[in-house]
Amino acid sequence: MASPTEEFFGELGRREYIPQLGKTTGTVRIELVDDECTRHWYFRINQGKLLVSRENLEADSVVRSRQDVFDHVAAGEMNMMAAVLRGEVSVEGQLPLLTLFERVIPEPPSSGCRGRVSDQGVGS
Amino acid sequence: MNDTLVNILSGNTFVVSDDRGDIEASPAAPTGLFAFDTRFVSTWVLSIDGQRLSPLSLDDVEYYMTRFFLVVGGGGVYVNPKVSVIRGRAVAEGFREQLAILNHDDSPVDLTVRVEVGSDFADLFEVKDALAKKGTYYSRIENDCLVIGYLRDTFQRETVISASTPAHLDGRGFTFAVHIEPKQEWTTGLSVVPTLLGPFGRKLTLTAEAGPIRTSEEMQANLQDLIGQSPRLECDWDALKHTYRRSLVDLAALRFSAPAFAGQNLPAAGLPWFMSLFGRDSIITSLQALPFQPGLAATTLRELASRQGSRRDDFRDEDPGRIMHEMRFGETAAFEERPHSPYFGSADATPLFIVLLDEYERWTGDTDLVCAYEPEARAALHWIDAYGDLMGNGYLSYRTRNEQTGLTNQCWKDSWDSISYRDGRLPGFPRATCELQGYAYDAKLRGARLARLVWHDPALADRLESEAADLKRRFNRDFWIEDREYYALGLDADGGQIDALSSNIGHLLWSGIVDEDKADAVVGHLFDPVMFTGWGIRTLSADEKRYNPLGYHVGTVWPFDNSFIAWGLRRYGYEREAARIAAGILTAATYFGGRLPEAFAGYERSRTKYPAQYPTACSPQAWSTGAPLLFLRTMLGLETADDSLVVRPALPRHIGHIELLDIPGRWGRADAYGRGKIEMPITQ
Numbered sequence: 001m002a003s004p005t006e007e008f009f010g011e012l013g014r015r016e017y018i019p020q021l022g023k024t025t026g027t028v029r030i031e032l033v034d035d036e037c038t039r040h041w042y043f044r045i046n047q048g049k050l051l052v053s054r055e056n057l058e059a060d061s062v063v064r065s066r067q068d069v070f071d072h073v074a075a076g077e078m079n080m081m082a083a084v085l086r087g088e089v090s091v092e093g094q095l096p097l098l099t100l101f102e103r104v105i106p107e108p109p110s111s112g113c114r115g116r117v118s119d120q121g122v123g124s
Numbered sequence: 125m126n127d128t129l130v131n132i133l134s135g136n137t138f139v140v141s142d143d144r145g146d147i148e149a150s151p152a153a154p155t156g157l158f159a160f161d162t163r164f165v166s167t168w169v170l171s172i173d174g175q176r177l178s179p180l181s182l183d184d185v186e187y188y189m190t191r192f193f194l195v196v197g198g199g200g201v202y203v204n205p206k207v208s209v210i211r212g213r214a215v216a217e218g219f220r221e222q223l224a225i226l227n228h229d230d231s232p233v234d235l236t237v238r239v240e241v242g243s244d245f246a247d248l249f250e251v252k253d254a255l256a257k258k259g260t261y262y263s264r265i266e267n268d269c270l271v272i273g274y275l276r277d278t279f280q281r282e283t284v285i286s287a288s289t290p291a292h293l294d295g296r297g298f299t300f301a302v303h304i305e306p307k308q309e310w311t312t313g314l315s316v317v318p319t320l321l322g323p324f325g326r327k328l329t330l331t332a333e334a335g336p337i338r339t340s341e342e343m344q345a346n347l348q349d350l351i352g353q354s355p356r357l358e359c360d361w362d363a364l365k366h367t368y369r370r371s372l373v374d375l376a377a378l379r380f381s382a383p384a385f386a387g388q389n390l391p392a393a394g395l396p397w398f399m400s401l402f403g404r405d406s407i408i409t410s411l412q413a414l415p416f417q418p419g420l421a422a423t424t425l426r427e428l429a430s431r432q433g434s435r436r437d438d439f440r441d442e443d444p445g446r447i448m449h450e451m452r453f454g455e456t457a458a459f460e461e462r463p464h465s466p467y468f469g470s471a472d473a474t475p476l477f478i479v480l481l482d483e484y485e486r487w488t489g490d491t492d493l494v495c496a497y498e499p500e501a502r503a504a505l506h507w508i509d510a511y512g513d514l515m516g517n518g519y520l521s522y523r524t525r526n527e528q529t530g531l532t533n534q535c536w537k538d539s540w541d542s543i544s545y546r547d548g549r550l551p552g553f554p555r556a557t558c559e560l561q562g563y564a565y566d567a568k569l570r571g572a573r574l575a576r577l578v579w580h581d582p583a584l585a586d587r588l589e590s591e592a593a594d595l596k597r598r599f600n601r602d603f604w605i606e607d608r609e610y611y612a613l614g615l616d617a618d619g620g621q622i623d624a625l626s627s628n629i630g631h632l633l634w635s636g637i638v639d640e641d642k643a644d645a646v647v648g649h650l651f652d653p654v655m656f657t658g659w660g661i662r663t664l665s666a667d668e669k670r671y672n673p674l675g676y677h678v679g680t681v682w683p684f685d686n687s688f689i690a691w692g693l694r695r696y697g698y699e700r701e702a703a704r705i706a707a708g709i710l711t712a713a714t715y716f717g718g719r720l721p722e723a724f725a726g727y728e729r730s731r732t733k734y735p736a737q738y739p740t741a742c743s744p745q746a747w748s749t750g751a752p753l754l755f756l757r758t759m760l761g762l763e764t765a766d767d768s769l770v771v772r773p774a775l776p777r778h779i780g781h782i783e784l785l786d787i788p789g790r791w792g793r794a795d796a797y798g799r800g801k802i803e804m805p806i807t808q
Contacts, residue, residue: 020434020503023496033324065323079437081465084330085458087278090322092329099430107435 005032005067008074009041012104013052021104022048026097029059034067043101061093063101076106136160136380136392136399136453137318139219143179145192145211146170149244154251156243157219157283157316160330161400161454163251164218164283164318167242170211172196172225172235177209187377188343189214207233207304218283218316225311227304237300239314245274245281247454248397249462263295270298279458280321288313330453350376354416355787357756360780363714364752370718371752374744375413379420382427390423394722394745401451401466403428403473404536405746407480412687412750414487415757415787421484422493428477429500433468433507438525441469441534445500445507447477449531462529469531471512471522471560474504475567482570485578486764489790494578505571505588508564514554517619518598520564521556535560536685537628537663541670542677543614546623548669551616558611559628561599562635568592569636600639609645611638625649625665627685633692643696650689651701658729659708660686666726673726680723680738683709684747687754694758699774703802706755707776713752720748760784760796767791773798 002010030041042059044051065073069088072078080102083089091098137159141147147155149166157165170177177194184190191212195205206229212222227233244257259276270293273282289312291298304310322328350372357368380392380399391413392398393405406428410421433446440463441449452464463469481501485494494501512520524530532540535557543557544550572588575581603611605621611629612621629646632638638646649655654665660681664671672679686705693702712735713720722745725736756762760782761772768791775782779800786793 019499022499064326076435079440079460079465082458082460084322084328085279085453085455085465087280087320087322087328087458090324090326090328095329096430103434105435108437108439110438 004071004075008106009052012043012050015050017048018045018050018104019048021045021100024048024097024100026060026094027057028097028101029057029062030070031062031064032067032070033064039067059093061091061095061097063089063091063098065089073105076108080105137215137218138395138399139213139215141168143182143192144177144194145213157318158248159218159318160320161248161452161457162281162318163246164243164281165241165316166244166246167240169240170223171238171240172207172209174236180208186344186347187373207235218318221314223312223314224309225302225304226309227306230306232303232305235302235304237302238297240297241270241272241285242296243272243274243283247456248452249454249456265293268293276455278323279455282319282321284317284319286315347373347376356785357783358785359782361778363718364710364779367710367713367718367752368756371749374719374749375417378744378746378749382423388423388426389420390427391420391746395743401427403447403449404470404476407473407476408684409746409750411480411483412747412754414483415762415789416753418484418488418788421480422490425477425481425484425493425497429497431466432500432503439463440465440467441525441530443468443507443511445474445503446511447473447504449473463526469524469534471520471534472536472563474507474512475520475563477504478567478571479563482574485574487789489767491578494574498579501571501574505567508567515556515617518595519556519615520560521554523553523555537677539676543622544624544668544670546668551614551622554617555614555622557614557628558603559631561595561603562632562637565592565595565599565637566635568595596637599637600642604642610649611646624668625655627655627661627663627689630661630685630689630692633696634688636695638696647693647698647701657681657726659712659724659735660705661689662726674738676723676738679726681726682723683720683751687751687758690755690758694761700802702758703774703776704804706759707778707804710752710755719744720751721745722748756784760798762787762796764789769794769796771796771798774802775800776802776804778804
């Protein structure tokens with residue numbers, strides 16, 4: 001069975017364009033460590049166009065954590081910024097890229113739709 | 125806190141100590157070295173031969189450095205001291221201290237100099253509550269440095285202290301054996317560096333990579349540059365010149381280096397406890413400072429856009445498109461005991477983000493930025509109706525989804541009792557306060573302007589304009605209290621009017637949502653003695669049940685609130701009234717050395733003669749620092765029209781002649797002149 005991280009990147013890889021990242025360009029390397037090895041994921045964004053890869057790419061910023069920690073982040077169960085403050089995830093390099101990377105992380109499963117009235121966009 | 129001192133640099137690092145330079149933190153004396161919302165030093169005590177020092181004088185050099193002049197022992201009959209101490213301190217990455225001990229005697233002295241060091245690593249939120257910590261403390265000596273640390277699970281913070289001269293180190297400080305020849309001195313340098321540790325023992329980075337730590341000389345040059353780039357004020361009233369300069373220096377001290385954008389600054393909310401990124405505070409201050417330092421607005425817009433909400437998260441009150449309220453980096457945010465990572469519980473920051481974006485473009489002509497942040501601006505406009513209208517009645521309202529640690533009132537009056545009926549009852553939730561509707565209305569009209577002009581989307585512009593017109597029509601029907609002739613403070617969950625008379629109605633003038641035929645009545649209420657103290661307009665009418673002249677949002681006078689009301693009065697053509705408020709608040713500033721506090725008491729001016737500061741008000745506080753700037757704008761009547769600056773002065777007579785030179789904007793630089801012609805009532 002695929003891990004939450006694999007599911008997350010799998011799903012992300014099927015999205016070719018992310019409007020919320022329309023003016024962002026850069027590459028984030030995600031290094032995930034468990035007892036046996038380190039796995040690398042690459043998340044490259046070019047003016048909103050997205051590439052998810054496991055091939056070695058030159059990165060502008062690096063996210064490091066234990067594999068099980070990132071699984072929680074990828075499932076929306078753990079807030080990445082709080083995890084960074086706790087010292088469970090480290091971030092290096094270009095920080096704007098990372099705050100934008102946060103935009104594609106799913107929302108917490110428990111957060112419902114209370115209070116939401118309509119979802120008609122002002123979308124571009 | 126009266127005799128403590130504050131130094132600040134690089135936004136969120138600051139030192140609070142007593143007047144000897146010592147730090148002995150307690151709940152009553154919240155002193156220490158703070159960085160990233162954590163206290164990294166809570167004990168820092170200098171002694172010589174076991175004796176504490178006494179202050180002679182203090183040289184508050186700049187906001188980032190201080191010098192203490194000290195002697196051994198204290199009090200009693202005056203004896204010429206044989207030894208004195210000069211303790212210089214500059215805030216840097218942590219702080220650096222230069223100790224000089226001077227022997228004034230004819231014979232040599234041998235002294236034992238001790239610096240006692242400790243830290244409780246308290247979260248800023250815990251400082252005043254002295255909460256028990258859940259982690260463990262440690263200390264070690266490593267490479268001639270004393271390392272003190274705190275560990276809770278994976279959360280690890282350390283303070284590294286080193287000295288430039290040989291010392292005996294133990295787990296609790298430094299001891300120097302000092303021999304000083306007659307008329308000679310001994311010096312040492314101490315360096316204190318806060319460190320955040322991440323996974324795998326790596327140093328944690330939380331902000332954009334900054335340049336090298338600046339020296340005091342570079343800081344001084346930077347401050348001079350900043351003042352030099354701001355417009356120059358010449359006027360007959362010296363006190364105003366002083367207040368203006370104080371505002372510029374304080375604004376510099378309040379600069380916070382943008383976490384996501386290296387080398388760019390935006391205003392933090394206040395010293396010392398609010399040196400953090402706040403959506404509302406940064407936007408309000410940037411609006412006030414726009415004609416003086418437009419760069420602050422640009423950074424505020426970029427930073428807030430990059431942290432705009434992207435998902436539903438009940439704990440953080442986050443929604444897609446929502447602009448954040450407050451960001452914190454401490455232990456309680458890390459362990460999600462508090463939601464500030466970041467927290468989004470503000471109902472006004474999102475429409476005000478659009479207001480600032482448009483106002484920024486009007487002044488600077490920087491359409492590139494408006495273009496670049498089109499998706500964020502659209503998402504913010506979308507949020508107003510899709511997520512902000514909790515009652516489905518077409519009004520922006522709030523109710524926290526985090527009942528434990530979320531904010532009850534998500535408007536600028538955010539204390540628990542700020543929103544009440546006349547009889548003192550508190551309404552249920554959601555609450556739709558009136559000024560939120562004004563901000564939403566203004567945001568839609570300004571969004572429409574940007575849509576037409578910059579985003580080339582006339583359909584969106586038409587839609588926003590039609591929504592704004594509809595909102596204004598409904599608002600003037602539903603919020604207007606017919607028999608009392610003012611706007612209700614808000615609507616409650618049943619759509620009923622929250623009928624207290626408040627300063628919020630002044631903000632409605634600023635937003636332009638007030639029907640022309642209702643403006644006279646609104647202005648009449650604002651200057652009724654139940655609202656106007658002689659200094660300024662109270663947050664809540666003295667006739668209301670919850671009124672208290674010392675109540676944080678229920679009777680005090682807030683300079684920032686008054687500055688926006690004055691702006692609104694000018695918008696509706698009430699020049700005399702705008703000048704009256706400006707004169708009152710700017711005169712009040714002279715009682716505070718030109719530095720307006722966050723709030724002062726709502727007593728009648730005729731009763732106290734001087735403005736009484738609200739007991740625990742933050743100072744300097746960003747939007748109070750910005751208030752004199754906005755008053756200068758409203759008094760001179762500065763507005764933009766196409767590519768030029770419009771000046772329509774309306775000044776109180778006693779201000780005399782005034783010149784504001786080199787005002788930056790889309791016109792390059794321009795000057796504004798005015799002469800005081802408006803007579804103030806005799807009480808002023």
